[in-house]
Every structure is written in structure tokens, then in C-alpha cells.
Amino acid sequence: MTTGSAIELRRTTDSDAVWSTLIDIYVEVRADRLHRSHYSVERFGERLARHAAEPGWEAVIGFDRSVPIGFVYATTLQTDASWWRRMTPPLPEFRTRIPTVALKEGMLRTPWRGKGLARRGHEVFLAGRPEQQATLLVNPLAGNGKVKALYESWGYETISEQQPALDGPVLTAMLRAVRVR
Template sequence: MKTRLRRFTELEQVRGPLTAVYAEVREPLLHLRNYAVPTFAERLERYGREPGFAAVLAFGPGDRPVGYAYGNTVGAGDLWWRRIGDVDGEYTVSPALALREIGVTAACRGTGLARRVHDELLAGREERYASLMVNPAAGEGKVQRVYESWGYEAIGPVRPSPDSPVLMAMVRPLHS
């Protein structure tokens, strides 16, 4: 399937299509409060107003969104880092990119689209590091192994909210 990527830096431009593709990607989990569309929409509103917000959407035939990633800049004192606990100061000495969400529709999984969307989100960023949180149980560990193959290393467990599973925080340099 031919896809094209588009970057957005304004929440208003991306809110609708991003929420729609999120709902399709996470459909099997939407009954869980942490994954419910209203919970996602609250997070998107909050992070979409933070410094350095950017989103990348992948569009397939008929301009239908089939993948996405978004994130924003976080500093040393941000809740992102405080939730993790004892974080190496190397990662927090300067602002980092927090990759908040990434996903592709079932039809696009295994095609390399997630990596393309990820790389486009990271392209041109000025932060020294990118960080993300992954459910280590996702895909029986496969998702975390994919992130490791993209250069991320695990730095510690984190539970972002009472409704969230325990996740693994990961980090990688943005510039080699």
C-alpha cells in the first residue's frame, strides 16, 4: 500500500484524523480506561499544547490515515522523567523528545510504516534524546524488541497512571 507522510505542529490541524486513526489502531483495547478514546483525547489535548509538539500521520489510499506518531519536548523536571524515578542525568541535562504515541493500522503492520513514521517524527529535532514508554507484554515482548532494534535502551519501569499497565521507559540518542 502506497502511503505518504505528513508532519503537523498545530494540534488543531491534526486532532480529528489523529483521533480517528488512534481508535482504529487501538480498537481491541478501547474498552480499557487507559486506552479509551476520551482518555486519549485528554492526553492529546494536554501534550498538543506543550512546547515542541509535533505529529506525523501516514495517509493511505483515499487520504485515509493509517499510521501516526506524536510527541513533545520535555525538560529535566517534567513529570515524564519524575515518574521513572532515578534517571541518569545524561538524559535530562537538556530537553528530550517524549514520543507519546505511535501506531499503525492492522493492514499496515509489518510493512516498515511504523519505522518510517517514527523516523519522520524524529527528523530535524534539536533534542539530544528521544524517550518512549512501552508495554513490555505487548506482542509478547516483540514491540519492545522492535524499539531496541531502533536504538532504544530500557532505563526503568514506570506506571504513568493508575489505569496504565507498568511500562518500560526507553531512551535513545537522536543524533549519532
């Protein structure tokens, strides 16, 4: 394992070229949950395929030498996207009219956590996006609330909640400006 400065971040819009890398990282990071239907590899593959077909799909993958260590991927939200319609409570209409990138999935393999790499990958990813705001969903129970607190430290604010899958958890919806001053 090397220091954070030796990590290479690669941007891609070709989901087919990185499919197996994303799946492999997912399997390792979610190993303790793969037995649950919502977290199964098959369901992740279905979500990945659906997301990769959406406008503006893009990923940033981190590599330590040639070893993939984590990724973030996102899509551009349309103003009529189900993402907005599922919010409870609903958001004011002006909020859904602002060009928005939705971070759909992000994860980092355990040996590389706690080194600032997740934030670095996140910020590099957002720096290359044309949208004005970024949104994501987080399980408020993940890491006993630590994951949500991490996103808050990156400038995200809670705006609503939603449950995208009937067999999945209720998630907190968060939002921030793409470029934080």
C-alpha cells in the same frame, strides 16, 4: 493499499487540524481495549489535549493516497518534567539535562503493518527534531514483547520504568540518540 514508497508523511504542529484523524486511527487500532478506562476514547482525548499543550508538540501522519494510516506524536521534555520524576529507579541527573523529545503516542493501522512503515515514520519524525535524544514508554507485554523488541531493533535501550496512570500498566522507559549513526 500501496507500497511503502507511495506513502506520504505529513508533519504538523497544529493539533486541532489533525485531532479527528488521530482519534479515528486510535479508535481503530485500540478497538479491542476501548472498554478499559485507561484506553477509552475519552481518556485518549484528554491525554492528546494535555500533550498538545506541551512545548514542542509535533506529529507526523502517514497517508496512503488520502487514507490516514498511522501517526507518531511527541513533545519536548523539560528538565523538570514529570516524565523524568516518575522513573523508577530514578535516572542520573545528567541524563535529564540532555535535550530530549518524548514520543508520546504512535500507532499504525493493521493493513499497513509489517512493511517497515512504522520505522520509516519514526525516523522521518526524528530527523526533523532538534533534540539530542529520544525517549518513549512501552508496555513490555504488548504483542508478547514484540513491540519492545521492535524498539530495541531501532536502537532504543531500557533505562527505567514508570506507571504514569494508576489504572494503566507499568511501562518500560527507553532511550536512544535522535540521530543514530
